[in-house]
Amino acid sequence: MTIDLETLSLNNPTNLWLEIPESQQTKIWEQSQAFSTDNRRWMAYLNRLSSQVFLPWIKEEHAGDAKVFPNWATLPSIWEVTNGTGISFNGKKLVLIPSEALDISEIRVPQEWVDIPNWSADYYLALQVNIEENYIRILGYTSQVNLKEMGTYDASDRTYCLDKEHLISNLSILWIARQVCSEEVTKNATVPMPELSATQAENLINRLGNPQVINPRLEIPFTMWGALLEHGGWRVRLYEQRQGMQRQWSIRQWMQTGVSEFAQQFGWESVDLQPGLEGARGSTTPSGATTLIRKITISGDEYDLLVHPKGRIQDRIWRFELRRATVGEMIPVGVKLILLTEDLQPFDGNQAQARTPVERIYVDVALGEDEEGLVWKTEPTADDFEYETLYL
Incomplete structure (x- = not known):
């Protein structure tokens, strides 16, 4: 009509x-x-x-x-x-x-x-x-x-x-x-949501991820619900579970079968770096090995966030690396790459900072036998940023 x-x-x-x-x-x-x-x-x-x-x-x-x-x-x-x-x-x-x-x-x-x-x-x-x-x-x-x-x-x-x-x-x-009236107050300060542990979040996701729970937002106290939703990685996992989807954010799975279609929507892709480029940029990835990459923008500049194993995948040592998207351009002083646990807690050696203009900064993480979730972030904050939980 x-x-x-x-x-x-x-x-x-x-x-x-x-x-x-x-x-x-x-x-x-x-x-x-x-x-x-x-x-x-x-x-x-x-x-x-x-x-x-x-x-x-x-x-x-x-x-x-x-x-x-x-x-x-x-x-x-x-x-x-x-x-x-x-x-x-x-x-x-x-x-x-x-x-x-x-x-x-x-x-x-x-x-x-x-x-x-x-x-x-x-x-x-x-x-x-x-x-x-x-x-x-x-x-x-x-x-x-x-x-x-x-x-x-x-x-x-x-x-x-x-x-x-x-x-x-x-x-x-x-x-x-x-x-x-550019100084008009339109919004008052809000009270921070409480912290949830990874175990609490997993239990809530398992419970509320059942699609037979018609209105999950009313099933638990708002403070817990708000904390769960504010964490983008947990909210996305809740969505996946309510659709009956398997976990879409396993780095090891991506390395073997390619980045899930769902994660591709967030900008993740896998590439096989050419030996010449690897050597020129100081990569520790074995020649021809798969590297996971996500394009991000920080303060108007384009960057690549890369994730790849150091050596064999089964050694469970992973490198998170930040580079400028254009070869030869430098990361300015002050830019940080930070890793956090799934429940957003820091740990020893969890960040790297550009103290002089450099081509790359990186954080290496050695993990135990059990699968663990890690969250990345940058300072300054990347455009359109939300927490993502990557399972390694």
């Missing part, structure tokens, strides 16, 4: 109306199938549809640097358990909260998007998605401060609720306010 957005805008001039291209609907629906229930599948569809319509608009009209948060690859692990899509722009965050309801009387923001420190946003937008008539209507927005001060918390489904009458219906005001 074709709609007349101009007529809709004239009838409701304070709202923003965006057309859903019919050509995208089938493709987006096909991209929204890998979920545990029909309900989660449909919710993911509404979120993906909303973000792929809203993102081009905000980039063209207001913020060319706008992008989904944390990144496209990890969004399914969020949509499997809760509603909402984060978008970062100009150092701020907003969250799209889509709904199909024809009569929306309030915005209902899942607690995850408000109280998990890494997820908490400056603004929350209420979206009405009309699939039949191919449009998305932005009913209004609120800040995190107003949501908490003027809204109510519904403990039954762990949402912050704000009546429609308290939303700012004209989205243009958001951009005007940012220019006129």
Whole structure:
């Protein structure tokens, strides 16, 4: 059905109306199938549809640097358990909260998007998605401060609720306010989530990863739930388990059969380094051996993160190495490569820092007989970064 957005805008001039291209609907629906229930599948569809319509608009009209948060690859692990899509722009965050309801009387923001420190946003937008008539209507927005001060918390489904009458219906005001009142406080500090041990996380994932647990976010105290979700590696593992997938992040498996299709979506690939390049760049990898590589961006510069065994795989000594993507370019002073245990704890010799401009920095790890999970990070933080748990 074709709609007349101009007529809709004239009838409701304070709202923003965006057309859903019919050509995208089938493709987006096909991209929204890998979920545990029909309900989660449909919710993911509404979120993906909303973000792929809203993102081009905000980039063209207001913020060319706008992008989904944390990144496209990890969004399914969020949509499997809760509603909402984060978008970062100009150092701020907003969250799209889509709904199909024809009569929306309030915005209902899942607690995850408000109280998990890494997820908490400056603004929350209420979206009405009309699939039949191919449009998305932005009913209004609120800040995190107003949501908490003027809204109510519904403990039954762990949402912050704000009546429609308290939303700012004209989205243009958001951009005007940012220019006129750039120091406006839009978000208050959040309380850090508690630390979970790897054993606790594994037990929770085994329990909540059962797809027969329809609404896992309500099964355990929020502080534990928030801590589990904030760790990207654990959240992705929960998503995998709810799909009935085997663990997709085994480095040893990648070395033998190639990087899993799922991990490829996060940027991992395997390469066989040529002997000449290995020697030129000081690699300790045996000639022709497989090396795992992930492209990352740090402070606007392109880097390669490499993982490979030192010697034989069965010796269980692994090197994590950071290089500039362009041969000959140097890593600037101060850049760090850091490894942590699965539950984000440091250990002896877990980091390397460029103290002078260098071609590479690396950390070698000798592991015991049991499989262990490691998490990598960099300082400064890589773009679109989320914790990933690599099992070795």
